[in-house]
Amino acid sequence: MSQDGRMASDYRLYGDLAGWWPVISPPEEYADEARDLAAALDSAVPPAREVLDLGSGGGHVALHLKPGRTLTLVDLSGEMLAVSRRLNPECAHIRGDMRTIRLGRVFDAVLAHDAVDYMTTEADLRQVVETAFAHCRPGGIALFVPDHIADAFRPVSGGGGGTDGSGRQASFREWTWDPDPADDWVQAEYEFVLRAADGTVQVVREEHRLGAFSRAAWLRLLADAGFEPGPGRAAPPEADGGRTRGHLFTGRRPAR
Numbered sequence: 001m002s003q004d005g006r007m008a009s010d011y012r013l014y015g016d017l018a019g020w021w022p023v024i025s026p027p028e029e030y031a032d033e034a035r036d037l038a039a040a041l042d043s044a045v046p047p048a049r050e051v052l053d054l055g056s057g058g059g060h061v062a063l064h065l066k067p068g069r070t071l072t073l074v075d076l077s078g079e080m081l082a083v084s085r086r087l088n089p090e091c092a093h094i095r096g097d098m099r100t101i102r103l104g105r106v107f108d109a110v111l112a113h114d115a116v117d118y119m120t121t122e123a124d125l126r127q128v129v130e131t132a133f134a135h136c137r138p139g140g141i142a143l144f145v146p147d148h149i150a151d152a153f154r155p156v157s158g159g160g161g162g163t164d165g166s167g168r169q170a171s172f173r174e175w176t177w178d179p180d181p182a183d184d185w186v187q188a189e190y191e192f193v194l195r196a197a198d199g200t201v202q203v204v205r206e207e208h209r210l211g212a213f214s215r216a217a218w219l220r221l222l223a224d225a226g227f228e229p230g231p232g233r234a235a236p237p238e239a240d241g242g243r244t245r246g247h248l249f250t251g252r253r254p255a256r
C-alpha cells in the first residue's frame, strides 16, 4: 500500500492497460540494463543461475536475463503476469506481493528492478528487503534497481513508446518531480497516447507515487535484514537519455 492508500494494482497501467505495456515500453529497450544485471549475476561465485524476479511486470528484463538461467517471476498484477507469460512461457509465473510473498525455497539471486519504486514508505521497503533475504540462499545475492534515490533526485521529463506487429502504436510523456523532499516519495505524471490497430485513439493520464529513498536508508535496510551490503551505485540523473536508470544496491547473504 502506498502512503496515499493506493495499491500499485490500482494503476490502470498495470490493470486494464497492461496489454499495452510491450508497446509503451518495448522489451528491446531493456537490453542494456539487463546486460548490466547479467554481469552482476555472473560475477557471483558461483554465477547465479536460479533467479527470483520480484515485480517482474511484463517480463521485459526477464526476457534478456533468461538465457542460461532459470527465472521465477512474481508480480502483483494478474494482467501483467499474462503479458509476461506470452513473452516468457518457459518461466514460472506467480501472483504475489513482493512485501509478503514466501515461496518456501531459496534462489541464487533475487532481483527487484523498477517495481521496487512502488514502495513509498520505509516500512514497505523493509518488507521487500526481508522478502529478498528470505529467498536468497546462503552466499547468494540480491540486486535492487530503483529508478530514483533521494540523494541524486532531479526532476525528470522524458518519454518514449513504440509499435507492435499488429499495428498498435503508443507514446508517452513522463514528468517526475518531488512535491516534498522531506518524505520518501516522488510523483510521476504520465500521459499515454494509445492508438489501436483500428485507428481508435485514447489518451490516458495517470499519476504514480514512486519511492525515492536515501542511499543511507538502502544500506541500513540491507544490513538490518542480514545482508552484507555492497557499496551501491548512484547513476547520474542524466543517465539513459534523461531517465534515472542505473542505481544499483546489492546485498550478499552471508554463507553461514
Ligand SMILES: C[S@@+](CC[C@H](N)C(=O)[O-])C[C@H]1O[C@@H](n2cnc3c(N)ncnc32)[C@H](O)[C@@H]1O
Pocket (backbone or CB within 6 Å): 008, 009, 014, 030, 054, 055, 056, 057, 058, 059, 060, 061, 062, 074, 075, 076, 077, 080, 096, 097, 098, 099, 113, 114, 115, 116, 118
Ligand atoms: C514498471 S512495471 C515492471 C516492469 C518490468 N521491469 C518489466 O521488465 O517488464 C512495475 C510492476 O510492479 C508491480 N508491482 C507493484 N507493486 C508490487 C508489489 N507490492 N508486489 C509485486 N509487484 C508489484 C506492478 O504490478 C508492475 O507490474
